[in-house]
Amino acid sequence: MRYLPLTDTDRADMLAKIGASSIDDLFVDVPAVAQLDGPIHDLPMHASEMAVERHMKSRAGKNLAAGDAPFFLGAGAYRHHVPASVDTVIQRGEFLTAYTPYQPEIAQGTLQMLFEFQTQVARLYGCAVANASLYDGSTACWEAVAMASRVTKRKRAVLSGALHPHYAQVVKTMAQFTGDEIADAQPSIQTEPDLDGLISRIDEETACVVVQYPDILGRISDLSKVAEAAHAKGALLIAVNTEPVALGAIKSPGELGADIVVGEGQSIGVGLQFGGPYLGLFAVRDPKHVRQMPGRLCGETTDAEGKRGFVLTLSTREQHIRREKATSNICTNSGLCALAFSVHMTLLGEKGLRELAAENHRLACMTADRLAQVPGVSLLNTAFFNEFTIMLDGKPAREIVRDLADRGVLGGVSLGRLYPGVEALENALLVAVTETTTEDDIDRLATELHDALAGTQAKEPAQ
Structure with a gap:
C-alpha cells in the first residue's frame, strides 16, 4: 500500500501557494518525449521479490563490465x-554514516579530512584556496561561471569549443534561470586547439572564458596565452580538468594563470560506478575571491584550551544561515567521495x-x-x-x-x-x-x- 499523507485539498493548497494550476505545471521544462503517459507497458504491475531478482540478474548478465x-x-x-585500503577507510562507521558537520565538537574527524582534502586539491590545481567539494565536475563548471559573473558584474561567458559538451550543456541549462549569456562553440578537428579563435571572441562584456585542460579531444593548450587575453579584457579564466591524474605530468592550471579551476575528481579514489556519485573539485587562485566561492570551506583553529581544531569557516550554500543570499544552492558535497579522493591521494603522495x-x-x-x-x-x-x-x-x-x-x-x-x-x-x-x-x-x-x-x-x- 502506498503511503500518501497529503489529501487532494492539501495538494491543491500547495499548488495555489506557488501559483501552479496543476501538478503537470511543475514539469513543463521536461520535454514531452521524455514524459510517460502511463505505466511502462512491458513491465508487470507487480511481481515477487525473487522474480524481480532473477529478472534483474538476467538483464545485468548482458552487460560488458x-x-x-x-x-x-x-x-x-x-x-x-583504486587500492583496497581506500574502501576499507571510507567504510568505517564514523565516516560512512556522517552527514553535514554542523557541530564541530563532534565532527572533528570529518572536518579534518575535508581540511586535508582542500589542501590536496589546492596544491594539485596550483591555487590558493579550494572548497570542500561539490556534486561533480559539470556542476562545478557552472558554479565557476556563476561566480565569475558575481566577481566581474558581467553576464557573458565564452565557452571553448573543446569543452566537454555535457559540461557546456549544464552551463547553458542553468544560465536559463540567471540571465547569463553563454557563447559556446563546437570543436574543430585540427591538431592544435584554436586558441586565436577563442581569444577573438573575448570582449569587454565577457565575465569569463571557460577552457578544458586537457580538452575533449585530448589536446593540451597553453593556458597562459588565454589567461593573458582574458585578463586584458577584465575577464576571468576558468580551467576545467576532467582527468586529475594528468596534473601529475603537466603544469597546473593555476600556474598557467587560471583564476578558477574546477573539475571532476572521480579518477582518484572513486570507481566508475555506472556514472556516479562523482566528485566536483573547485579552487581559486586569488584568496580575495574566497567569499564568492560556492559550497563550504573547512578551516583550522584553536579551541578554548589552545588545542588544534577544525570548523566550518565559510558556508555560502542556502542550507546554512545565508539562505536566499547564498552564492550557491549546492546542498551536499559528495563527502564520502571526497574522503575516497583524499585517502587515495595520501597513499600516492x-x-x-x-x-x-x-x-x-x-x-x-x-x-x-x-x-x-x-x-x-x-x-x-x-x-x-x-x-x-x-x-x-x-x-x-x-x-x-x-x-x-x-x-x-x-x-x-x-x-x-x-x-x-x-x-x-x-x-x-x-x-x-x-x-x-x-x-x-x-x-x-x-x-x-x-x-x-x-x-x-x-x-x-x-x-
Missing part, C-alpha cells in the same frame, strides 16, 4: 586502479602521483603508435596525456564502437555520439588509456579495430 574486457573509454570518466601519470602517458603513447599502424586510422593529436583522438577513414565511429563491443572490446567513445549531427566529428574516436591497460589489451584493440574497419565478421565469443 569495465573489468571484463579491454577498456579504452574516457571522455570525463576514467578507469583507474606527490611522487606516486607523478609515477602514476608517467605510466598512463607511456601506455597511451604505446597505444597511439600501435593504432596509427592500422590501415584507415590516423592520429589527430601531436601532444596528449592519456587520451587522444583517432580519425577513421570513411567509417562512422559509432558503428565501429558497437562492432568492437560485439568483439569484446570497449574501444573508445565516439565523438559523433557526444556531438550528434556534427558531420566533421562522425569519424572521430576518443581513446583513453590508464595504468589498468595491459599490452595485450592494446594488441587486442589494434587487431579488432583492423578487422572492424576491414569489415571482417566478428568471431563468436568463447563459451
Whole structure:
C-alpha cells in the first residue's frame, strides 16, 4: 500500500501557494518525449521479490563490465586502479554514516579530512584556496561561471569549443534561470586547439572564458596565452580538468594563470560506478575571491584550551544561515567521495602521483603508435596525456564502437555520439588509456579495430 499523507485539498493548497494550476505545471521544462503517459507497458504491475531478482540478474548478465574486457573509454570518466585500503577507510562507521558537520565538537574527524582534502586539491590545481567539494565536475563548471559573473558584474561567458559538451550543456541549462549569456562553440578537428579563435571572441562584456585542460579531444593548450587575453579584457579564466591524474605530468592550471579551476575528481579514489556519485573539485587562485566561492570551506583553529581544531569557516550554500543570499544552492558535497579522493591521494603522495601519470602517458603513447599502424586510422593529436583522438577513414565511429563491443572490446567513445549531427566529428574516436591497460589489451584493440574497419565478421565469443 502506498503511503500518501497529503489529501487532494492539501495538494491543491500547495499548488495555489506557488501559483501552479496543476501538478503537470511543475514539469513543463521536461520535454514531452521524455514524459510517460502511463505505466511502462512491458513491465508487470507487480511481481515477487525473487522474480524481480532473477529478472534483474538476467538483464545485468548482458552487460560488458569495465573489468571484463579491454577498456579504452574516457571522455570525463576514467578507469583507474583504486587500492583496497581506500574502501576499507571510507567504510568505517564514523565516516560512512556522517552527514553535514554542523557541530564541530563532534565532527572533528570529518572536518579534518575535508581540511586535508582542500589542501590536496589546492596544491594539485596550483591555487590558493579550494572548497570542500561539490556534486561533480559539470556542476562545478557552472558554479565557476556563476561566480565569475558575481566577481566581474558581467553576464557573458565564452565557452571553448573543446569543452566537454555535457559540461557546456549544464552551463547553458542553468544560465536559463540567471540571465547569463553563454557563447559556446563546437570543436574543430585540427591538431592544435584554436586558441586565436577563442581569444577573438573575448570582449569587454565577457565575465569569463571557460577552457578544458586537457580538452575533449585530448589536446593540451597553453593556458597562459588565454589567461593573458582574458585578463586584458577584465575577464576571468576558468580551467576545467576532467582527468586529475594528468596534473601529475603537466603544469597546473593555476600556474598557467587560471583564476578558477574546477573539475571532476572521480579518477582518484572513486570507481566508475555506472556514472556516479562523482566528485566536483573547485579552487581559486586569488584568496580575495574566497567569499564568492560556492559550497563550504573547512578551516583550522584553536579551541578554548589552545588545542588544534577544525570548523566550518565559510558556508555560502542556502542550507546554512545565508539562505536566499547564498552564492550557491549546492546542498551536499559528495563527502564520502571526497574522503575516497583524499585517502587515495595520501597513499600516492606527490611522487606516486607523478609515477602514476608517467605510466598512463607511456601506455597511451604505446597505444597511439600501435593504432596509427592500422590501415584507415590516423592520429589527430601531436601532444596528449592519456587520451587522444583517432580519425577513421570513411567509417562512422559509432558503428565501429558497437562492432568492437560485439568483439569484446570497449574501444573508445565516439565523438559523433557526444556531438550528434556534427558531420566533421562522425569519424572521430576518443581513446583513453590508464595504468589498468595491459599490452595485450592494446594488441587486442589494434587487431579488432583492423578487422572492424576491414569489415571482417566478428568471431563468436568463447563459451
